[in-house]
Amino acid sequence: MMNSNLYKRALKVMPGGVNSPVRSFKAVGGEPVFIKRAEGSKIYDVEGREYIDYVCSWGPMILGHNHPEIAKSVMEAAGNGLSFGAPTENEVIMAELITSIVPGIDMVRMVNSGTEAVMSAIRLARAFTGRGKIIKFEGCYHGHSDSMLVKAGSGALTLSHPDSLGVTEEFARNALIADYNDIESVNRLFEQNKGEVAAVIIEPVAANMGVVCPRKGFLAELKAVCDKNGALLIFDEVITGFRLSLSGAQEYFNVKADIVTFGKIIGGGMPVGAYGARREIMELVAPLGGMYQAGTLSGNPIAMAAGIAQLTILKEQQEIYEKIEKLAIMLEKGFNEIAEQLEIPICVNRVASLVCVFFTKEAVVDFKTAKTSNTKLFAKFFKLMLENGINLAPAQFEAMFVSAAHSKEDIEKTLAAARKSLSLIKEGEDF
């Protein structure tokens, strides 16, 4: 089987040949690779080629691909039936796990994706405050629900339509846009919309405009501004949850949020999301309260089995976090050294095990500076790395995810490929 044959067939029956725009190679050119299987730090395409993988399914595979314990839990659960539409023990265990690990969360509701988690968290914030408007940050991605597809990151940003067709004026008007790391821009919006803002939503580390770190104190200032104005702070931890540290960004940055959303990692690769908050807020959710939110497949037994297995391993083996951060630091240092020797201007941003190489000489601290990146150079880099057996996300404005299955040798191979790729780029470009 050939990648290009599959792609031709896919193009006929799926928009762009993919089920999520970020998988297409639109931003980098060429044709996407079709994956057959994955194991540990490696993925294999249908032509049998092996790649060291830094997409890791966009985050969930923090323990590496096809982890034997997770696979075993899924097989066992599948043997008992795929879905019941009724409560199960595993849902209780999953909720107990999350509430015991994440600070400030007394109750959770499981959903099927990060998009659903955020959409529901926003409805909940509106229900709790009786207000309508939401402040979000330019370049942050919070899934594709209507109210969040305004100045969004990830594929929306890469493919140059951060404002989507089909999102009506009314939705867009309720999303107020602030600048990442700029507390004054948040203050101004509160000032201009007194008593109308239900919540501020943020990726505590922005990982959908590349990786952008919150400056020191920014998240704490944000919480204070929210409190002062009677608005809730929503941490969208779909990427940072159980990745920055076991307890996520709240612990990592020592800042409490009012509502937290999860996705990706908590399903161990199965489609899962969740939102949680303190009891007083969660008691508004149906059937306990008047905020309606439901899901036929929510808390699906197979997904819960995968999630429980993954979160349990993370909880029991917290040395994993130190390991993946060390590997990420190796990448960061390596990229910086190579680029310096070759005199190619780059900015490497890293927080914990999230890494991003921006092709710019600016320090990337927000959307504007992220956009100074030379995406044509990134496209060349991406293609050369892929040819050398390294799978990066096919767009500049995404993160590299390091997993516990990556080895030092993987990192060394990756840096050797980067040296080769950047040397070729250097030959063809003026800097």
Ligand SMILES: *Cc1c(COP(=O)(O)O)cnc(C)c1O
């Ligand atoms: C991926 C992502 C989402 C959306 O999750 P889906 O499972 O793709 O719907 C929301 N927020 C953040 C921060 C994400 O990275």
